[in-house]
Amino acid sequence: MSKQYITLKDIAKALNLSASTVSRAMKDNPAISADTRKLVQDFARKHRYKPNTLAMQLRTQRNTTIGVIVPKLVHYFFSTVLAGIQEEAENSNYNILICQSGEDYNKEVKSVETLLDARVSGILVSQSKTTFKYDHFQDAIDNNVDLVFFDRICTGINTDKVVVDDYDGAFGAVDYMASTGCKRIAFLGSDANMPISNNRRMGYEDALRKNKLPIDKSIIKECDTRTIVQTMVPDMLKTEQIPDAFFCINDEVAAYCLKVVSDAGLRVPEDISICGFTNGYLTEVTDPTLTSVDQHGFEIGAQAARLLIDRIEGRETREGVVSRLIKTELVIRNSTR
Amino acid sequence: MSKQYITLKDIAKALNLSASTVSRAMKDNPAISADTRKLVQDFARKHRYKPNTLAMQLRTQRNTTIGVIVPKLVHYFFSTVLAGIQEEAENSNYNILICQSGEDYNKEVKSVETLLDARVSGILVSQSKTTFKYDHFQDAIDNNVDLVFFDRICTGINTDKVVVDDYDGAFGAVDYMASTGCKRIAFLGSDANMPISNNRRMGYEDALRKNKLPIDKSIIKECDTRTIVQTMVPDMLKTEQIPDAFFCINDEVAAYCLKVVSDAGLRVPEDISICGFTNGYLTEVTDPTLTSVDQHGFEIGAQAARLLIDRIEGRETREGVVSRLIKTELVIRNSTR
């Protein structure tokens, strides 16, 4: 391909100018006379000249591509974040290369590899659940590739990050449920090693304390997939003191929890309140609709991209790491009293 | 960036060889002695040499990046397709650049622009609903960039395509509903100009004919968003002869339709059967769960990418356009009798 497009040289030859003059004229360099500038630009437009970004990047040693690594794009949250990233990248004329780790450490390592091969100048990443070694990230940094984590940040490495205010989101949701009269609120979370889960749990516990409710470890569970919900929640409903509310790590867990609860003959929200986290598509189609904590995915993506690009272009020069916290918003629907 | 990485030249200097020898050695060119090859490769590995793809592509005039344009990534179907594309692209060492048109013609035009600027060698595209001019696609073709459409194909332009067997999927679903005793099946579709909608409607009508059911235009509607569902379906339920089934253009429409029907006091599936199309996340969380036609998005993506890469690399040489049809699969859940 590519010999389809005309080059600077072609323009130069056709107009009896040197390549450098053409190059300058295209960039509206004031050193070039207005006449020449117009001449060149008109010719370029007419012949549909497209600068060859490859050549430009090779020459200037700066690449306007950034990489993104997410666990899975099928999740509402991540695809929303991505939209934010794209918007911001587009505004700054950056292209983005997207990799999915599929929650698999090895694929994540390979993704970093791929991105470094493509010579991206920065990477935005939300870690896979199975990642407990961070050499691949260090690798990027060593190669002078800027790194910004979002949402699922990496505690093992010191870089910029943009995170949801998980603590506050959880606190607000649980506090709300307590205010509606819930006395025994269960927590369905993820691996305690994940900051997003741990921070929410702290928010959850503080909200209980504020409302003078006991903290009961027996209803604080690691329960973050459909399968686990379907075995664990029925068990919880068979205990002496069943919960009167569930605060869930995401909408999917909340939706399946709702189903299990309904199937057990309990009414939502009269008997049991349920709250999700994400505020995605699912929340509107369950019966009843689902109360959920909105994470403002688009905003997270946009801020992360902004931060990364600022780093790349040397506009963000603060030495230490920059952390940005994005506020959440409780969206109340019909699964809570 | 980049001066972090060592170059061919660096290796050559360190090993007292010429750059060309090193280049050949890295590619296991048999003209180079086994000793030299090993020497070079070991040194390269040790110093983490990464070939500069930019330089390579500039030199060889072939770019291993392909572009993808989808309406929106937040939709289950498109993100699934994308996973298939990525899998196939990765296998062939291609990178992919993703653009979202957001169902907006102007953004779609701009996306093509962006991709041509990045010098992709091919583009995979599923058209926006609002696209009725095709110059931007022709533009790509004129620039020798291969084009493969998937799902939402472009009728105004002659290129390769990979589509769901919409006719057959619709026929099967409607035939099934008829076989369970539904006598008055409504069709909630999209713009009749869209082949995906039109083909499904033909499948729908043929299934009715096969089952000796009348075709009634008054229950064949353009109804493809939540808002339209929420105004149109209630109206349909107020008519003399209300439908006893709804065949919907996608899961979202089906899910909202289900909600409207339930809210109207009708039972699903006893009074009314409902069937969606896509078979995504939503199908499992509605109450009752949703019968839906699986589109095999991953397979579509993989096939489309395969086809495109074969074209790019001159492996697919058939002159005319190649059309691949992907079979669907009816997944029966509880929203149909």
Next chain:
DNA sequence: GTGAAAGCGCTAACAT
């Protein structure tokens, strides 16, 4: 079996 030289398309320092 290896090296020298040219060039992909562009930019930028240094002329003039």
Next chain:
DNA sequence: ATGTTAGCGCTTTCAC
């Protein structure tokens, strides 16, 4: 105000 030159990192033809 414009041109010359060199070079980004790589591949490839042509020599030896």
